[in-house]
Amino acid sequence: MKASAAILLLLFVIQEGNSQKLRVFISVDMEGITGLVSSDQVGRGGSDYQMARGWMTEEANSAILGALDAGATDVIVNDSHGDMRNLILAELNAAATLITGSPKPLSMMQGIDETFDAVLFIGYHPREGTTDGVLDHTISGGTVDFIRINGVEMPELGINALVAGNFNVPVVFISGDKAVCDQAKALLGDQIVTVAVKEGIGKRAAKSLPLKKAHDLIRSQVKTALEKRKDMRPYKLKGPYKFEVGYRRSSQADNASVIPGVQRLNAKTLQIESKDVIEGFKFMRGLINLGRDD
Ligand SMILES: [Zn+2]
Structure with missing residues (x-):
């Protein structure tokens, strides 16, 4: 009796251990951060850049808090903009680990592997050539007109979702302007949870939520998205x-x-x-x- 009770207890502990693990990967870009509309804000050396990177860090923190609310045990944040040294480590929630700098072999998805349960995209922007898309471009504004994979024209979110899908990890949440949220739903399906923090008025102007409202929304909707992660499928295309x-x-x-x-x-x-x-x-x-x- 005693031995079987011990085995039952051990099984319970092992199961509990498994069910409690929730690993979350967060890729944070900058053009889709609340209120930002200009290269003077998102470009290193711009006069508003130091302010803007603070906003970017606060928005990453809102997503981290949402993940923790959902029971995340492990949060990796990958800085995914420009030279990838924008997020301010001293101000980043200490529950998260930061991947910073470039180049990185997987770029905006550096750090992803099959041990993660869900991916979140924060501060994302629509693909090059999007009407009313705030700071629309695809990877490199000066070089790339479009990227197609198997004939499908891809915003960065699509390319990065495919990388995550390669490791069987679904993208469950995206925040950015309204246009990128629409592109995410069209490509990945309606089940993805989105928060549109601003609506483009052309490429370099927008109607924006106040920061506090955007942060509260991101926190609560990230929690909702992670709770629904079992309903979401990894994004895959047929090879080659x-x-x-x-x-x-x-x-x-x-x-x-x-x-x-x-x-x-x-x-x-x-x-x-x-x-x-x-x-x-x-x-x-x-x-x-x-x-x-x-
Ligand atoms: Zn960027």
């Missing part, structure tokens, strides 16, 4: 994966077209094919970097 990079100028395609295995579809468009999402993702990023001529 065709990555198309549409450049701004033909000279940029000239630069990158010298790599073996790269197919030139037209003056400004290159394509590569890969059986592996991560390999294709890295190849695509390499082609963008090589194309840069600014």
